[in-house]
Amino acid sequence: xxxxxxxxxxxxxxxxxxxxxxxxxxxxxxxxxxxxxxxxxxxxxxxxxxxxxxxxxxxxxxxxxxxxxxxxxxxxxxxxxxxxxxxxxxxxxxxxxxxxxxxxxxxxxxxxxxxxxxxxxxxxxxxxxxxxxxxxxxxxxxxxxxxxxxxxxxxxxxxxxxxxxxxxxxxxxxxxxxxxxxxxxxxxxxxxxxxxxxxxxxxxxxxxxxxxxxxxxxxxxxxxxxxxxxxxxxxxxxxxxxxxxxxxxxxxxxxxxxxxxxxxxxxxxxxxxxxxxxxxxxxxxxxxxxxxxxxxxxxxxxxxxxxxxxxxxxxxxxxxxxxxxxxxxxxxxxxxxxxxxxxxxxxxxxxxxxxxxxxxxxxxxxxxxxxxxxxxxxxxxxxxxxxxxxxxxxxxxxxxxxxxxxxxxxxxxxxxxxxxxxxxxxxxxxxxxxxxxxxxxxxxxxxxxxxxxxxxxxxxxxxxxxxxxxxxxxxxxxxxxxxxxxxxxxxxxxxxxxxxxxxxxxxxxxxxxxxxxxxxxxxxxxxxxxxxxxxxxxxxxxxxxxxxxxxxxxxxxxxxxxxxxxxxxxxxxxxxxxxxxxxxxxxxxxxxxxxxxxxxxxxxxxxxxxxxxxxxxxxxxxxxxxxxxxx
RNA sequence: GCCACCCUAGCUCAGCUGGUAGAGCAGCUCACUCGUAAUGAGCAGGUCGUCGGUUCGAAUCCGACGGGUGGCUCCA
Numbered sequence: 019x020x021x022x023x024x025x026x027x028x029x030x031x032x033x034x035x036x037x038x039x040x041x042x043x044x045x046x047x048x049x050x051x052x053x054x055x056x057x058x059x060x061x062x063x064x065x066x067x068x069x070x071x072x073x074x075x076x077x078x079x080x081x082x083x084x085x086x087x088x089x090x091x092x093x094x095x096x097x098x099x100x101x102x103x104x105x106x107x108x109x110x111x112x113x114x115x116x117x118x119x120x121x122x123x124x125x126x127x128x129x130x131x132x133x134x135x136x137x138x139x140x141x142x143x144x145x146x147x148x149x150x151x152x153x154x155x156x157x158x159x160x161x162x163x164x165x166x167x168x169x170x171x172x173x174x175x176x177x178x179x180x181x182x183x184x185x186x187x188x189x190x191x192x193x194x195x196x197x198x199x200x201x202x203x204x205x206x207x208x209x210x211x212x213x214x215x216x217x218x219x220x221x222x223x224x225x226x227x228x229x230x231x232x233x234x235x236x237x238x239x240x241x242x243x244x245x246x247x248x249x250x251x252x253x254x255x256x257x258x259x260x261x262x263x264x265x266x267x268x269x270x271x272x273x274x275x276x277x278x279x280x281x282x283x284x285x286x287x288x289x290x291x292x293x294x295x296x297x298x299x300x301x302x303x304x305x306x307x308x309x310x311x312x313x314x315x316x317x318x319x320x321x322x323x324x325x326x327x328x329x330x331x332x333x334x335x336x337x338x339x340x341x342x343x344x345x346x347x348x349x350x351x352x353x354x355x356x357x358x359x360x361x362x363x364x365x366x367x368x369x370x371x372x373x374x375x376x377x378x379x380x381x382x383x384x385x386x387x388x389x390x391x392x393x394x395x396x397x398x399x400x401x402x403x404x405x406x407x408x409x410x411x412x413x414x415x416x417x418x419x420x421x422x423x424x425x426x427x428x429x430x431x432x433x434x435x436x437x438x439x440x441x442x443x444x445x446x447x448x449x450x451x452x453x454x455x456x457x458x459x460x461x462x463x464x465x466x467x468x469x470x471x472x473x474x475x476x477x478x479x480x481x482x483x484x485x486x487x488x489x490x491x492x493x494x495x496x497x498x499x500x501x502x503x504x505x506x507x508x509x510x511x512x513x514x515x516x517x518x519x520x521x522x523x524x525x526x527x528x529x530x531x532x533x534x535x536x537x538x539x540x541x542x543x544x545x546x547x548x549x550x551x552x553x554x555x556x557x558x559x560x561x562x563x564x565x566x567x568x569x570x571x572x573x574x575x576x577x578x579x580x581x582x583x584x585x586x587x588x589x590x591x592x593x594x595x596x597x598x599x600x601x602x603x604x605x606x607x608x609x610x611x612x613x614x615x616x617x618x619x620x621x622x623x624x625x626x627x628x629x630x631x632x633x634x635x636x637x638x639x640x641x642x643x644x645x646x647x648x649x
Numbered sequence: 650g651c652c653a654c655c656c657u658a659g660c661u662c663a664g665c666u667g668g669u670a671g672a673g674c675a676g677c678u679c680a681c682u683c684g685u686a687a688u689g690a691g692c693a694g695g696u697c698g699u700c701g702g703u704u705c706g707a708a709u710c711c712g713a714c715g716g717g718u719g720g721c722u723c724c725a
Contacts, residue, residue, distance in 0.1 A: 175725080184725075197724090215653065215654085216654095219651075219721050272717085565682040595683065601686085
């Protein structure tokens with residue numbers, strides 16, 4: 019056997035991984051939960067028959083997490099079956115930090131039932147039942163699970179036609195179809211917690227039965243579990259819906275309608291700052307701003323094809339005189355009409371139309387979520403129309419622009435995906451797809467950007483690059499999308515006159531950098547926990563006189579800052595200074611300008627920085643500069 | 650849309666098994682004029698999401714509707 023450090027040992031054939039671990043040391047044996055033989059994860063009970071490399075997996079190994087989660091899922095399923103003997107188990111995989119098990123049980127399990135299930139799980143863990151792997155042929159397994167009434171397992175088995183021998187895992191009287199590996203016994207589970215229940219369709223298909231899904235988590239140590247629970251709490255504290263209310267940024271009112279955002283003054287200012295920067299950078303890069311209506315005739319959406327392939331996401335038509343109109347779910351048809359307003363020459367290209375266009379999409383009520391998923395939102399949209407020769411350069415510029423724009427907001431980590439042609443339904447020629455896809459990849463490679471390929475993940479009308487940003491809690495959010503469109507230029511018969519005088523079809527690229535302004539503000543809120551950088555803060559500074567005697571002076575300071583473009587407030591109320599500061603801290607205002615008797619007599623300002631405390635005393639100009647620098 | 654759960658004052662929440670509502674914060678008024686995260690007192694504020702049913706009686710039980718939350722992709 020070859021050990022991870024390269025050394026070799028002799029063992030008898032047929033020894034189990036567990037026995038081998040024991041031979042290597044009692045400490046290792048105790049921590050061991052699985053093994054990796056020839057780079058393949060196996061149970062500790064695995065019998066080693068021939069020469070191979072072996073690594074004993076312990077609680078601390080990265081591979082351990084999945085095994086721990088998976089075994090905990092089995093224990094949970096067992097507990098549920100004990101409490102609800104008629105329950106049928108479906109699937110129960112490990113996720114990154116959690117597991118779930120989908121179970122068909124009547125009546126559905128409620129959140130209140132979780133403690134009872136946890137209690138039962140503890141019994142199973144305490145009993146330390148050995149977990150045993152058994153192999154059987156697929157047909158044996160089908161019979162076995164059919165006997166036990168486990169119809170979902172039978173269905174799964176019927177689907178995996180390419181495997182003849184399957185494995186099942188048994189602990190006590192509980193048996194589950196599973197690839198494994200698993201912990202050697204239930205007692206090896208150390209720290210778990212059930213988190214939530216939810217409905218989930220069998221196989222994720224809404225035509226199928228809704229099962230009860232129970233989420234839980236499990237860790238090698240209580241500390242690791244607590245750390246994870248703390249992370250969940252931290253994420254909860256940053257919930258943009260809560261911060262949005264606390265900081266008076268926006269609201270979604272049921273009388274206005276679900277998924278429709280009311281932007282309050284402070285929220286609107288944030289949007290405006292983002293949008294102004296967006297406009298400035300687009301103008302600098304040769305984009306032309308356009309503005310288009312919120313509704314358009316049915317005819318337009320017929321030409322574009324949206325009434326065919328996108329109708330379920332559109333609000334119903336409204337009648338105006340003798341025509342039907344639809345609220346726009348996208349801006350592209352309008353931009354195309356602008357393009358088509360006259361004959362275009364190759365000399366005009368590339369044309370880049372940019373619009374902060376507000377669109378409306380009918381999203382299922384159940385998927386709406388704060389600012390992240392809404393029914394009315396503003397896309398930071400642009401359409402690039404160019405010749406084939408210009409393609410590579412334009413794509414490269416787009417990627418570069420997108421990333422540099424996102425960096426403005428402090429995002430530095432990106433996950434980038436190229437989605438290629440779907441297997442079945444697609445429009446445009448394979449050759450066009452190949453050219454475009456190659457262009458996308460080439461741009462990323464030239465810019466030295468790592469990316470993953472989502473094979474077949476493109477829309478039917480073209481390949482795309484998606485950029486996801488990583489926030490402060492390492493969660494990733496999709497923002498940028500750069501999509502080719504082979505469909506619309508065709509449908510709208512877009513053309514330009516080429517150098518040789520012939521009419522040619524241009525390439526068209528849709529793209530949004532932030533995705534939607536609503537969603538992006540939501541992401542920024544969760545990323546920053548509401549502590550916006552000074553340049554984005556809706557209120558950058560608040561002037562806080564200590565007593566009424568400083569009111570006039572405070573007002574002068576306030577006006578001074580205001581005239582110089584600082585977003586500043588004045589708190590002249592009869593509160594103690596402690597309370598004024600507390601309020602400003604809670605409102606997450608970056609600078610507090612405190613004015614007492616001393617400041618008035620020396621013509622200065624005492625500056626306090628949010629979360630940091632007092633910075634000292636400064637002149638008005640120095641104070642202004644501090645805010646302007648915004649550190 | 651579907652499944653589960655939730656909806657009481659502007660916000661966060663109490664209100665046991667049915668006997669017609671309560672706190673803290675915010676708001677308003679008054680007093681206080683205070684040096685870096687909560688000064689005190691008083692006042693006001695709710696047809697308990699809406700509609701219907703059961704009942705002598707409903708915030709509480711039942712139903713429908715509206716709204717919200719979690720979830721519905723990650724292979725046994």
